[in-house]
Amino acid sequence: MLDEEELPMAGDSRSGTNAMSSPRSGQRVSATIRSGFWRHYQQLDYASVIPYQWRALNDQIEGAPPSHSMENFRIAAGLSDGEYDGMVFQDSDLAKWIEAAGYALENAGRDPDFPTEVRSSLEAWVREAVSIIAAAQQADGYLDTYFTVKEPDRRWTNLREAHELYCAGHMIEAGVAVFRGTGDRTLLDVVVRLADYIGSVFGDAPGKTPGYPGHQEIELALVKLYRATGEDRFLDLARYFIDARGGDPNYFDVEAESKDFLQIWGFTRDHEYQQSHRPVREQKDAVGHSVRAMYQYIAMADIALETGDEALASACRELWSSTTERRMYVTGGIGSTRHGERFTTDYDLPNDTAYAETCAAIGLFIFANRMARLDNDARYADVAERALYNGVISGLSLDGEAYFYVNPLEVDPVVCDTNGTHSHVKYRRQSWYGCACCPPNVARILASLGDYVAHAGGNRLSLDLFANSDVHAELDPGVFSVELRGGYPWDGSIVVTVTEAPPTDAELAVRLPGWCESPAVRVNGQPVELDSIASKGYAVLGRRWTEGDRLELDLPMSVRTVNADPRARADIGRAAIMRGPLVYCLEQADNGPNLHAAVLGSVEEFTAEHRDELLGGVTVVSAPGKLLSATSEPPVFADAPLTFIPYYAWANRDPGEMIVWVREG
Numbered sequence: 329m330l331d332e333e334e335l336p337m338a339g340d341s342r343s344g345t346n347a348m349s350s351p352r353s354g355q356r357v358s359a360t361i362r363s364g365f366w367r368h369y370q371q372l373d374y375a376s377v378i379p380y381q382w383r384a385l386n387d388q389i390e391g392a393p394p395s396h397s398m399e400n401f402r403i404a405a406g407l408s409d410g411e412y413d414g415m416v417f418q419d420s421d422l423a424k425w426i427e428a429a430g431y432a433l434e435n436a437g438r439d440p441d442f443p444t445e446v447r448s449s450l451e452a453w454v455r456e457a458v459s460i461i462a463a464a465q466q467a468d469g470y471l472d473t474y475f476t477v478k479e480p481d482r483r484w485t486n487l488r489e490a491h492e493l494y495c496a497g498h499m500i501e502a503g504v505a506v507f508r509g510t511g512d513r514t515l516l517d518v519v520v521r522l523a524d525y526i527g528s529v530f531g532d533a534p535g536k537t538p539g540y541p542g543h544q545e546i547e548l549a550l551v552k553l554y555r556a557t558g559e560d561r562f563l564d565l566a567r568y569f570i571d572a573r574g575g576d577p578n579y580f581d582v583e584a585e586s587k588d589f590l591q592i593w594g595f596t597r598d599h600e601y602q603q604s605h606r607p608v609r610e611q612k613d614a615v616g617h618s619v620r621a622m623y624q625y626i627a628m629a630d631i632a633l634e635t636g637d638e639a640l641a642s643a644c645r646e647l648w649s650s651t652t653e654r655r656m657y658v659t660g661g662i663g664s665t666r667h668g669e670r671f672t673t674d675y676d677l678p679n680d681t682a683y684a685e686t687c688a689a690i691g692l693f694i695f696a697n698r699m700a701r702l703d704n705d706a707r708y709a710d711v712a713e714r715a716l717y718n719g720v721i722s723g724l725s726l727d728g729e730a731y732f733y734v735n736p737l738e739v740d741p742v743v744c745d746t747n748g749t750h751s752h753v754k755y756r757r758q759s760w761y762g763c764a765c766c767p768p769n770v771a772r773i774l775a776s777l778g779d780y781v782a783h784a785g786g787n788r789l790s791l792d793l794f795a796n797s798d799v800h801a802e803l804d805p806g807v808f809s810v811e812l813r814g815g816y817p818w819d820g821s822i823v824v825t826v827t828e829a830p831p832t833d834a835e836l837a838v839r840l841p842g843w844c845e846s847p848a849v850r851v852n853g854q855p856v857e858l859d860s861i862a863s864k865g866y867a868v869l870g871r872r873w874t875e876g877d878r879l880e881l882d883l884p885m886s887v888r889t890v891n892a893d894p895r896a897r898a899d900i901g902r903a904a905i906m907r908g909p910l911v912y913c914l915e916q917a918d919n920g921p922n923l924h925a926a927v928l929g930s931v932e933e934f935t936a937e938h939r940d941e942l943l944g945g946v947t948v949v950s951a952p953g954k955l956l957s958a959t960s961e962p963p964v965f966a967d968a969p970l971t972f973i974p975y976y977a978w979a980n981r982d983p984g985e986m987i988v989w990v991r992e993g
Contacts, residue, residue, distance in 0.1 A: 357789065357801040359781035360438050364796035365817060366777055368944075369721065373774040374432050374446050376728030381425050381768055382453050384760045392760035397422040398457070400473040405463035412477040415763055416592055417491035417543070419473055422457060423498035424768035426515070429454050430505030431775035437509070454506060458515045461499070465518055469525030471499060484529065485590040488542035488580040488602065493569075496522055497546030504556045505776070516556070523553060527565045532572065539579045540569045542602050544620050547627030551634065567631055570624075570640075574599075574607040601668055609639045614651040617670050618663030618683075619765075621651075622691025629698035641702060648699055650674075651692070652711050658890060658904045658988065659722070659911050659975055660715030661735050663688045666752045675895040679737035679989055681750060686732060686766040689719030690773050693780070700792055701783045706839040706865025709792040712780065713841070716773075716793070717817060718911045722976040723757075724770050726944050730757035731767045732979075737913075737988040738924070755983050781812070788835040790866060794822050806830035808873070817908045818938055818947045820844070820883030829873040836873065837866035838881055843906065848882040883908070887934040887949050892989070902989035903928060905949055905972050907936055912949050912972035916984025919971055920958060923987040926970060927954040943977040954993065 361367050383389050385397045397418045402408035429450050436442040436450070465471045472492050475483050484492065496519075503519035506512060526546070530537050541547075550566035553559075572579070578599055583589055599605040600615040603624050614621055625647050632641040654674040656662050661684025665672050669683055696712035699705070723732045734752050741755045760767065781793045784801040789808050791799065794816040800809045807828050814822035824838065840847045840862065849856040849867050861867050869879065885908040892899035905912040914923050929952030938947045953970040956963045970990075978986045 357782050357784040357799070359778040359795070359797040359799045359812075360435070361778055361781075361795050361797045362811075363813070364815070366795040366797075369774050370435065370777065372728045373428070373771055374436075374450070375443065377724070377767075377771045377774070378425070378428055378432060379446075379449065380729045381428075381771055384764070384767070385422055385425055389760055393762045393764075395421060395760065395764060398460070400477065401457075401460045401464050404473040404476040405460050407460065407463065412474055416474050416489070417495055417765075419471075419495040420491070420498040420545075421764050421768055422461075423495065423502045424765075424772050426454060426457055426502040427498070427505040428768060428771035428775045430502065430507075430509035431772065433509035434505075435509075435775065435778070451510070454510070458506065458512075458518075462514060462518050465521065469521040471496065471518065471522050479590060482588070482590045484537060484539070485583070485586070485588045486542075486592055487539045487583060488597075489592040490590065491541075491543050493526070493541035493546045494543040496526060497541075497549035500546065500549035500553050501772075504552050505772075507556065519553065520557070523550060523562055523565065527561060530565075531568055538572060538575075539583065540572045540604075542580065543617075544569075544603070544624040544627065548623055548630055551627060551630040554634070563631070563634060566627060567635070570608055570627055570631060573624075574604045574610070578604055580604060597668065601670065609643045611643060612646045612650065614647055614655050614662075614671050617668055618688040619669065619685060619691055621647075621671070622662075622688060622695050625651075625695045626691065626698055629695065629702055633698065633702055644699060644702070648695070648708070651695075654893075656692075656711075657682065657684055657719070657737060658714075658892070658906075659684065659735065659737065660689050660692060660711065660719035661685075661737075662692055662719075666734075675893060675897070677892075677896050678898050679987075680739070680743070681753065682734070682736045682738075683752065684719060684735040684737075686720065686723030686735060687769050689715045689723070689735070690769050693720060693773070697780050697783075697792070700790075701785070704785070704788075704790065704837075704864060704866070706792070707842060709839050710842045710865070713793060713909045714911075717909045718975050720770065720773060722978070723766055725757045726977065726980045730759055731761070731770070732757050733761060733763075733766050736986075739986045740924070741983050741985070755979060755986070757979060784808075787830075787833065787870075788837055788868070790837040790839070791824065792839055794839075798827070800828075803830055803834055805832040805834050808834055808836075810836070817910055818885075820881075820885045820908060822881040822883065824879040824881070826873050826875055826877040829875055829877070833870055833872050835868055835870040836879065837863075837868045838879065840865055840867055841883060841909065843888075843909065844883045845886075846884055850880040850882075852878055853880075885936070887931070887936055887951075889928070889931050889992075899989050901991060903992050904988050905934075905951070905990070907947065907949060910947075911975040911988060913975045913978055913986050913988045914970060914990060915973055915978050915981070915986050917981045918973065919968075920955060921985055922956040922958075922963075923985045923990075925956045925965070925991070926987065927965065927991045927993040928970070929953045929993055943973060943980055946974050946977055948973060953990075 385395045387394045396413040436447045500519040503515040507516040547566045547569045550562045554562040628640050629644045663683045693715040696708045700708040722735050736753045739755045744750045744753050782791050782799050789801045809828035811825045887907045889903040934951045949972040951970045954965040955968040957966045
């Protein structure tokens, strides 16, 4: 394994190009994270998160729920005896882990400081996992351990519930990531065979099955495989699965009436749950299982990007508005109920029973990235940033070894322990899950963050996220490379330095975050009038750039209060605290109990102070307020300072209460 080969249209592991590319556009953009906040998270990912998860997948974490994911593949490959164990989609946990490791190895190829021992371990683990997966693949290309081991004669008999196509999608993404990261084709060849086999089974041609997945994922994975190989058949198959969804009669009704139907869960869901209630171009509201929805919307946006399908793009915009304007938490969390892990109705956003699955925030982050590329509009990148800094990394402990599946906005441990309505809400992150979709999902996002920093098209390079990184783009006029540096998210001073410029005019677009009221831009020390260059939330500067040109972006980070739409019943009379892209919360460790009764004082007296020693180094917000007296009876309010920490960092100290939305005095 790990032979050096050229990666067509995706990235060269030797030069270290973490790239999003399209065979049709022929343009690529990449970013290598070098320092700061996200450098820390990537290093945590490589040194702690990914190794810990490898042990979990091999059932080596004492006290953690068993995974059996690796063992299922060993059994399917004939390398071990035993029975299948775990969820029907257990294969996807390993696939996402491999994807994370693949991107980590890609980053290692360009980072001279990447620890040698960590890289060696990653290479060995990936080599082991890929060899077992390749051995488990069936002669016709089929790959799914549940059906290979447990139900060998029941393939494709329950697309609604069985997750075969979902698992295939994650394995396809893993194959692309390992190819990008190492140049080795072993897993890529496996997933190409798998995708071709799936293409021989499904479609609208005579003799093929007119079905589609109950849990979307393969659609976006096939677009990724198309971008990696340049093979149109993978894009065509992705379009088929999107176009077939929601037809009349509904495929899930048809398959349920078949004599071959294999019942798995023992219950049924409405068609909205799988977003199959109508054709995708007619869907207007975000409904059903929130992760399924996001993966579908990502694929729709991807296909619109590749094909110019305006009907798909228009549907994406409608679904975006529904999701982010009426059904999203201030943290970027989505999916407000545990019942079906789904959306409910507009403005139904309870805080103490919120579901807000980590995977759903990851899905929203990726969907936002695709929409920013589709429309060149920074409002999408604003939401990507919100989801990433709040709804995604809140799912990971600061030591990288514990996880939240659910991300509530208000917690009382006593209630969680005694009230069954709140039983899904945890006040301590868990070591692992029987359904462990979220942990490896976080790992793969952290490892692949370079794919989301910027996007390019025509003669324009757009900077979307302020991660300290080296950005490289291939524009129509030529190569355009910049260094992006600053103290974000704690400090809003950002410097962009041109390191390689095209020979002719090009545009550099820098996002002006929607949270910032008074941004300022200077080019080579000279102030720029923003009214003349602002376009859809970007400062767009077109000129003949030269090496050494310097753009300075100043984003004042005042502490601010945010109010919800008054139709959000849970938040009436309450405010959330934000500074820069970060949502803040009160935690019992700093403020004592009865946080539900805390009252904010005057915003003019809010202060911010960075504390290197606290929670890995965070900026704390202090505010005047009132708290219930801990000693008086009956209870009375007393003046008290309130201490807010970033939401992502809560639950890393002693267990206690937490609240985001605080009463306004």
